[in-house]
Amino acid sequence: MIVIWAVAISAAIVGGIQIMSFRQAVLGNDALARVQARWAARAGVETMIAILEYHTENPDPTDALVMILDLQDHSSGTLETGSFDIRHFLDGQEFAGPLDEHSKANINLLSSAEFLNIRDMTPDVVGAITDWRDANEEAGMLGAEKPFYHNRGLSYEPRNANFQSFAELELVAGVWPEYTRGEDWNLNGRIDSNEDDGDQTWPEDKPDGILDAGWSELLTAVSRSAAMSPSGEDRLLLAEASTQDVVDRTGITEPQASALLAYAKLPNARLEQLLSVPLTTLSQSGGTSGAQSSGGKSGSGSSTAGGRTGRSSGGRTPTTGGATQGGPGNLDNAAIGRVLNECTLTEFKRPGPGKININTVTGAVLRDVFDMNPKLVDTILSRRDAKPTGLTSLAAVLDIPGMTAQTLAPIAKNLDVQSFVFTITSRGRSFIVGGESEMIVTVDRSMLPAQVLSYREP
Numbered sequence: 001m002i003v004i005w006a007v008a009i010s011a012a013i014v015g016g017i018q019i020m021s022f023r024q025a026v027l028g029n030d031a032l033a034r035v036q037a038r039w040a041a042r043a044g045v046e047t048m049i050a051i052l053e054y055h056t057e058n059p060d061p062t063d064a065l066v067m068i069l070d071l072q073d074h075s076s077g078t079l080e081t082g083s084f085d086i087r088h089f090l091d092g093q094e095f096a097g098p099l100d101e102h103s104k105a106n107i108n109l110l111s112s113a114e115f116l117n118i119r120d121m122t123p124d125v126v127g128a129i130t131d132w133r134d135a136n137e138e139a140g141m142l143g144a145e146k147p148f149y150h151n152r153g154l155s156y157e158p159r160n161a162n163f164q165s166f167a168e169l170e171l172v173a174g175v176w177p178e179y180t181r182g183e184d185w186n187l188n189g190r191i192d193s194n195e196d197d198g199d200q201t202w203p204e205d206k207p208d209g210i211l212d213a214g215w216s217e218l219l220t221a222v223s224r225s226a227a228m229s230p231s232g233e234d235r236l237l238l239a240e241a242s243t244q245d246v247v248d249r250t251g252i253t254e255p256q257a258s259a260l261l262a263y264a265k266l267p268n269a270r271l272e273q274l275l276s277v278p279l280t281t282l283s284q285s286g287g288t289s290g291a292q293s294s295g296g297k298s299g300s301g302s303s304t305a306g307g308r309t310g311r312s313s314g315g316r317t318p319t320t321g322g323a324t325q326g327g328p329g330n331l332d333n334a335a336i337g338r339v340l341n342e343c344t345l346t347e348f349k350r351p352g353p354g355k356i357n358i359n360t361v362t363g364a365v366l367r368d369v370f371d372m373n374p375k376l377v378d379t380i381l382s383r384r385d386a387k388p389t390g391l392t393s394l395a396a397v398l399d400i401p402g403m404t405a406q407t408l409a410p411i412a413k414n415l416d417v418q419s420f421v422f423t424i425t426s427r428g429r430s431f432i433v434g435g436e437s438e439m440i441v442t443v444d445r446s447m448l449p450a451q452v453l454s455y456r457e458p
């Protein structure tokens with residue numbers, strides 16, 4: 001009897017231990033899968049950062065796309081225990097690689113008129129955004145400053161400085177997440193299962209395999225300016241440069257360089273003006289505001305053909321009305337491009353809001369923020385995409401048929417040909433079933449080592 005009992009009890013104990021260790025093994029397996037997935041995602045992030053840093057150290061001013069393509073080519077990878085992939089959605093299309101924040105317009109740079117072009121933006125929301133951003137405490141006609149938020153029992157008030165993140169926009173009076181996020185409810189720039197299943201789960205979405213991410217597709221707060229030019233050097237500050245410095249840096253002639261320096265001394269000089277007004281006209285506008293504005297008008301008012309001839313004949317005989325014999329001669333498009341890329345009028349102190357990269361900007365931004373003609377936008381994008389090296393300067397945009405100096409001039413101050421800040425949304429998977437992990441990391445590559453601006457794991 002005792003023996004039988006002993007056997008029965010031992011059997012029960014062994015059975016119990018077996019169940020327990022099986023459960024622990026499952027738990028251990030889950031934990032292992034999670035750890036492996038997380039490190040796989042991290043491997044993706046590190047790969048992207050290494051590529052961004054490589055191109056900061058080895059810039060190629062003759063190829064505006066080389067870094068973007070390099071990021072794309074390494075956007076997925078396999079490790080011993082898992083894999084990663086990095087993708088993002090923009091303007092109805094999924095792209096491999098990290099998101100270029102410079103493909104969007106920076107909230108901190110847009111004018112009220114540009115904000116109003118965006119769908120679902122109303123004048124009161126634009127007023128509140130402006131008040132949030134400006135340093136003063138005076139509410140605009142339709143705006144909202146501190147008292148507005150206090151009277152509604154909110155525990156926060158406007159920053160009165162630049163937006164630090166896109167999500168901060170949702171704190172502004174009258175802004176709803178439905179507008180800012182659209183279907184991208186977790187703001188990761190990627191389509192998640194709950195964002196593509198209709199109203200089965202929150203949020204409501206159109207289950208069409210396309211991510212419509214509302215304003216977050218158009219706007220960013222984290223693109224940054226940098227001192228770095230496409231050639232990798234700090235931009236040349238014209239206020240402190242000699243004629244020889246300008247010649248060495250841009251390859252323009254000495255008379256052209258001194259004309260450029262003369263123009264740079266004028267109080268309301270802007271380098272983008274070179275895109276629409278010949279250098280001879282600009283440098284001879286003599287600093288009197290009247291002469292300058294008439295110079296601007298005659299430049300941008302002349303027919304496209306006239307303007308183009310004026311520039312492209314540069315270097316030979318100046319044909320512009322005001323040019324005197326032996327004048328500097330106008331710059332051709334390539335020279336204008338080098339001046340815009342390599343020179344600056346303002347000393348770089350710290351990173352401010354970044355410009356849009358014409359090489360990665362989406363059609364949606366050009367159409368819906370800058371109100372550009374959709375046909376022209378299609379032409380710009382198809383021409384750009386057909387160029388294996390992309391657009392290496394803003395002047396190259398002028399070579400696109402249908403693009404005129406008048407169309408480009410008003411938005412040129414927002415445009416550039418390079419990008420510094422990227423958001424890497426890396427999804428890691430373990431080879432053990434069920435292990436998945438995501439990391440969203442925003443990186444600024446304008447300094448070495450690259451700087452991580454934000455990091456989250458949703």
Ligand SMILES: [Ca+2]
Nearest residue numbers: 131134135136
């Ligand atoms: Ca304010």
Ligand SMILES: [Ca+2]
Nearest residue numbers: 184188190192
């Ligand atoms: Ca998402």
Ligand SMILES: [Ca+2]
Nearest residue numbers: 194198201203
């Ligand atoms: Ca849903």
